[in-house]
Amino acid sequence: MIGPLIKKHRLDKNLSQESLSKGICSISYLSKIETGQTEASYQILSMLLHRLDIPMPDTIQELEEIRIKIQQGIKALLFSDHEHKTRIRRDLERMNNLLSSSPLAVDWNIFQGYLAMENHQEEDALEALDALKNFFPYFTEDQRYHYYILKGLYEIEKVRFSTALEAFKKAQFNKRDGNILSHISITSFYLGDYITTISLGREAYQLLMEEGNLQHGVQLSIIIAAAYSNNGQLDESLTVYRRLIHLTLHNDPEKIRYTVYYNLGSTYLVEKKYELAKNNLSKAKDLLETKNVWRRVILYQKLVLCHIGLKDLETARVYLKELESMQENQFPQTSSSLLLSIQWLLLYLEDDDPRGTTQYLERIKETYEASRKDSHFGFQLFYGEFLIEAYRLQRKYKEALTVSDDLRRK
DSSP states (O other), X not given: OHHHHHHHHHHHTXXXXXXXXXXXXXXXXXXXXXXXXXXXXXXHHHHHHHHTTOOOOSSHHHHHHHHHHHHHHHHHHHTTOHHHHHHHHHHHHTTHHHHHTSTTHHHHHHHHHHHHHHTTOHHHHHXXXXXXXXXXXXXXXXXXXXXXXXXXXXXXXXXXXXXXXXHHHHHHHHOOXXXXXXXXXXXXXXXXXXXXXXXXXXXXXXXXXXHTOHHHHHHXXXXXXXXXHHTTOHHHHHHHHHHHHTOTTSSOHHHHHHHHHHHHHHHHHHTTOXXXXXXXXXXXHHTOOTTOHHHHHHHHHHHHHHHHHTTOHHHHHHHHHHHHHHHHTTOSSOOHHHHHXXXXXXXXXXXSOXXXXXXXXXXXXXXXXXXXXXXXXXXXXXXXXXXXXXXXHTTOHHHHHHHHHHHHHO
C-alpha cells in the first residue's frame, strides 16, 4: 500500500517523479516503488514520505506492528470480540493523528468505519467511507472487500436494502467467505427473497463455523429460521430454532432464547394460532431487557394482537396502555411505521372491534405505507396482512387484491 499511497500524495501535490525523487533516489527506482515492483529501504521511504509531509513511525518494524494491530482490530470487530476490540481501539486511538495520514490510512479508516457502524454512528461511518474513496484506485483486494462491506452496512442503516445488496455482491468478487455470504443472505431476507436467504445462508453458516465465527453464525441462523417461517416452512424453522435454544456455548443465551420465542410467537400470530403465539411471546417477555425500548414496543405490539385474537381485551388493553405511555415518552431510534402502528392499535382502547371503521382502515394503511419505506419485508408483510383483512371487511376487494399482489411481487 505504501507505493500507491506515495503516488497518490505526489499527484495530489502536483509533483513529478523527478521532483519527488531528487536527491533521494533515481526516477526509475521511485517508479518501481509506486507500482509495487520493489520494497524500498526504510531510509528512502522516510525521506520520500517526509517530502510529502506524510507521518511515518520511527522504524519499518513499528509500522508493520501497527498494521498487524489494525488488522487484528478489524477481525475482532468482524467476530464481535468486544474485549479484544476495545483494547486495540484504545491503543490505536492514541495514534489517530499519525494513522490518519500515514501509509496505514486505508486500514485505519476501515477499522474506524466498522467501529462507527457497530455503534450506529452513521455520520462517522460516512466520514470513513468518504476518506476511503480517495484511495480507491490503490486498494488491495482485501481493502476493496472491506470497503464494499462498509458501504453495504451503511446502506442498510439507511434502509436502502437493494443498494446494500449491490455493495455486498461487489465485496464477494474480492473475497468469498462466510462473512460476506452472511451479509448477502441477511440482506436478501430484508428484501423478502427467502429462497436466497435459506440457500445462501446454509453455505454461509457452514463457512462461519469453519472460520470460528460463532457470533455471526448464531445471528445468521436466526435469520434463516425466520426466512423458513415467512416462507411457510414452519417445521424447518422449528428445527433451526431448537438448535439455537440448545446452543449453550454462546455467550448470550438469553438473547438467543428471546429472539427464538419472539419469532415463533410472531409466526403463530400471523397464522392465527393465538394460544401458541401467547405461550411463546410470554416466554420472550420473561427474557426481555427492560432498557431495550424498541424490542419492548414490537413485543407488546404482538402481545396486544395476540390477546385481541383470544378475545381477551382486558389484557390487551393493559399492554396498550403500556404502549401509549412509551409513545408519550417519545422513545428514540424508532421507525415511523412502528409509531404509526401504536396509533392503529390504540383504537382498541375505546372500541372492542374497530376493524370495520374508516379510522381503523386509514391507520393500518398509513402503517403499511410507512413500513415500505423504513422496514424490511417481514414487517411489510405483517402489516400488509392486516391491511388486506381490513379492506376485505369493508368490501374493498380490489384494494385488498392490489396489496396482496404487491406483496407477492416482492
